[in-house]
Amino acid sequence: xxxxxxxxxxxxxxxxxxxxxxxxxxxxxxxxxxxxxxxxxxxxxxxxxxxxxxxxxxxxxxxxxxxxxxxxxxxxxxxxxxxxxxxxxxxxxxxxxxxxxxxxxxxxxxxxxxxxxxxxxxxxxxxxxxxxxxxxxxxxxxxxxxxxxxxxxxxxxxxxxxxxxxxxxxxxxxxxxxx
Amino acid sequence: xxxxxxxxxxxxxxxxxxxxxxxxxxxxxxxxxxxxxxxxxxxxxxxxxxxxxxxxxxxxxxxxxxxxxxxxxxxxxxxxxxxxxxxxxxxxxxxxxxxxxxxxxxxxxxxxxxxxxxxxxxxxxxxxxxxxxxxxxxxxxxxxxxxxxxxxxxxxxxxxxxxxxxxxxxxxxxxxxxxxxxxxxxxxxxxxxxxxxxxxxxxxxxxxxxxxxxxxxxxxxxxxxxxxxxxxxxxxxxxxxxxxxxxxxxxxxxxxxxxxxxxxxxxxxxxxxxxxxxxxxxxxxxxxxxxxxxxxxxxxxxxxxxxxxxxxxxxxxxxxxxxxxxxxxxxxxxxxxxxxxxxxxxxxxxxxxxxxxxxxxxxxxxxxxxxxxxxxxxxxxxxxxxxxxxxxxxxxxxxxxxxxxxxxxxxxxxxxxxxxxxxxxxxx
Numbered sequence: 047x048x049x050x051x052x053x054x055x056x057x058x059x060x061x062x063x064x065x066x067x068x069x070x071x072x073x074x075x076x077x078x079x080x081x082x083x084x085x086x087x088x089x090x091x092x093x094x095x096x097x098x099x100x101x102x103x104x105x106x107x108x109x110x111x112x113x114x115x116x117x118x119x120x121x122x123x124x125x126x127x128x129x130x131x132x133x134x135x136x137x138x139x140x141x142x143x144x145x146x147x148x149x150x151x152x153x154x155x156x157x158x159x160x161x162x163x164x165x166x167x168x169x170x171x172x173x174x175x176x177x178x179x180x181x182x183x184x185x186x187x188x189x190x191x192x193x194x195x196x197x198x199x200x201x202x203x204x205x206x207x208x209x210x211x212x213x214x215x216x217x218x219x220x221x222x223x224x225x
Numbered sequence: 226x227x228x229x230x231x232x233x234x235x236x237x238x239x240x241x242x243x244x245x246x247x248x249x250x251x252x253x254x255x256x257x258x259x260x261x262x263x264x265x266x267x268x269x270x271x272x273x274x275x276x277x278x279x280x281x282x283x284x285x286x287x288x289x290x291x292x293x294x295x296x297x298x299x300x301x302x303x304x305x306x307x308x309x310x311x312x313x314x315x316x317x318x319x320x321x322x323x324x325x326x327x328x329x330x331x332x333x334x335x336x337x338x339x340x341x342x343x344x345x346x347x348x349x350x351x352x353x354x355x356x357x358x359x360x361x362x363x364x365x366x367x368x369x370x371x372x373x374x375x376x377x378x379x380x381x382x383x384x385x386x387x388x389x390x391x392x393x394x395x396x397x398x399x400x401x402x403x404x405x406x407x408x409x410x411x412x413x414x415x416x417x418x419x420x421x422x423x424x425x426x427x428x429x430x431x432x433x434x435x436x437x438x439x440x441x442x443x444x445x446x447x448x449x450x451x452x453x454x455x456x457x458x459x460x461x462x463x464x465x466x467x468x469x470x471x472x473x474x475x476x477x478x479x480x481x482x483x484x485x486x487x488x489x490x491x492x493x494x495x496x497x498x499x500x501x502x503x504x505x506x507x508x509x510x511x512x513x514x515x516x517x518x519x520x521x522x523x524x525x526x527x528x529x530x531x532x533x534x535x536x537x538x539x540x541x542x543x544x545x546x547x548x549x550x551x552x553x554x555x556x557x558x559x560x561x562x563x564x565x566x567x568x569x570x571x572x573x574x575x576x577x578x579x580x581x582x583x584x585x586x587x588x589x590x591x592x593x594x595x596x597x598x599x600x601x602x603x604x605x606x607x608x609x610x611x612x613x614x615x616x617x618x619x620x621x622x623x624x625x626x627x628x629x630x631x632x633x634x635x636x637x638x639x640x641x642x643x644x645x646x647x648x649x650x651x652x653x
Binding site for chain 2: 066067068069071072073074075076078079106109110113114115116117131132133134136137138170171172173174175176177178182185186187188212214215217218219220
């Protein structure tokens with residue numbers, strides 16, 4: 047973890063965020079995002095930094111950080127695998143995908159591999175219902191239409207430090223007319 | 226209409242390559258409508274609002290309230306700030322349509338938000354997008370930056386004296402922030418706890434000021450209504466719920482995806498033809514028509530039903546977000562309902578006791594039944610719980626959790642009873 051300090055660039059970004067809203071408080075979520083991208087999580091000491099930077103009570107920032115699921119309140123693996131198991135993904139075999147990833151990584155949901163590479167989580171609907179089952183990697187890219195082979199490829203790529211590319215999910219009506 | 230759905234030409238997500246780029250959007254008449262509205266004396270703010278009201282544009286976020294009517298609730302300007310908050314938090318399971326607008330046609334949404342701002346004398350638009358949509362937030366921010374660069378956002382648009390700033394805010398993982406007052410709390414940098422109404426957002430919204438909240442798809446319809454007229458819009462689909470609809474079809478179909486078609490499409494056509502039928506040649510068993518909270522329909526209940534408010538209400542369900550979740554004959558309704566209750570329990574914000582505790586009990590009881598420990602009397606306990614949750618909370622999350630429980634059990638009672646212990650039946 048980098049030194050617990052925002053650098054000049056971060057502070058410039060934070061000023062831009064603050065300018066969008068009439069209160070400093072309104073910037074809380076966005077500055078927590080800035081912090082999480084920089085430090086990898088928003089542990090209590092990071093929350094404190096956010097509170098000091100925005101001149102807000104620590105309790106407020108803690109209240110916000112603990113309410114929203116995407117903020118990591120503790121250290122995670124290098125990559126966080128958020129597998130959606132909600133409704134449409136459930137119907138399309140998401141729990142089989144969870145079982146498979148658990149087997150491949152030797153961990154259960156909520157755990158991190160010993161090498162610190164992967165954290166595996168189950169998440170609620172990610173809004174990719176037509177491309178189920180799917181997962182999101184570390185609050186970033188969506189990987190759609192998962193099967194075992196695709197999971198293998200993604201895990202291998204990540205082990206080699208390669209983040210899967212953004213997959214454009216075509217609109218079916220657009221495809222049909224471009225034939 | 227059912228026959229010629231293939232001939233329908235999308236207008237929300239038009240089949241024009243690169244229309245997401247501002248130059249391509251402009252080559253195709255983009256930003257002409259707002260320009261015309263701002264430059265002509267004919268288009269007063271009242272006339273714009275009345276045209277949208279006359280079009281009977283129903284909100285596409287799930288509640289289906291007349292958008293123009295909502296706009297008309299804004300009080301007279303008093304010189305202080307007024308806000309438009311565009312709701313891009315879509316998180317209702319089965320719903321994945323608004324992200325398509327951010328990706329494929331962001332400028333039509335921006336133009337719609339500009340027209341809405343003019344109609345309500347608003348100078349700040351906050352666009353709230355769920356945090357998981359990082360990829361789409363970045364795409365949309367690019368569109369906003371481009372619109373600023375061309376002068377379509379910012380000060381004195383088209384020299385009209387009308388100024389609008391648009392800011393993008395990322396959520397951070399909370400379904401409740403799709404509830405309009407929860408979203409306002411989140412925009413104010415707080416936990417997404419819904420507010421009691423009244424006061425309604427038009428009176429006291431963001432930072433205590435008049436605010437209107439509209440869904441992304443709703444606002445994307447607005448330029449079309451102003452350009453082509455409310456009569457044009459009303460001629461698309463049935464009278465009670467007109468206009469184009471982004472149907473998100475998922476689950477056990479061959480061709481899932483987001484399809485833009487007229488409102489009022491027959492359910493059968495959507496499943497069998499548009500989405501190319503059930504996977505693996507299986508039989509169709511059940512449909513959740515508009516996101517996880519809308520009551521499930523058995524296949525036999527879908528006969529002759531069309532996707533518009535009246536037809537769906539008659540069939541015993543709701544239009545919701547038109548996020549259609551299709552289930553085949555092998556689907557275990559106990560598993561489905563347990564997973565839905567898990568979702569609502571997880572997403573309850575915890576403010577109101579009937580919801581915080583009630584969603585937990587719904588999940589616990591369904592878990593018990595799912596694991597074979599349930600008794601028939603648990604089904605009646607579940608039904609009783611739903612009546613103790615519904616209408617007793619600040620927001621509609623408790624209702625949204627209660628409806629699927631009541632309707633799935635009532636409509637698949639045999640299947641649930643089969644999973645419960647027989648001995649208990651005598652005790653019940």
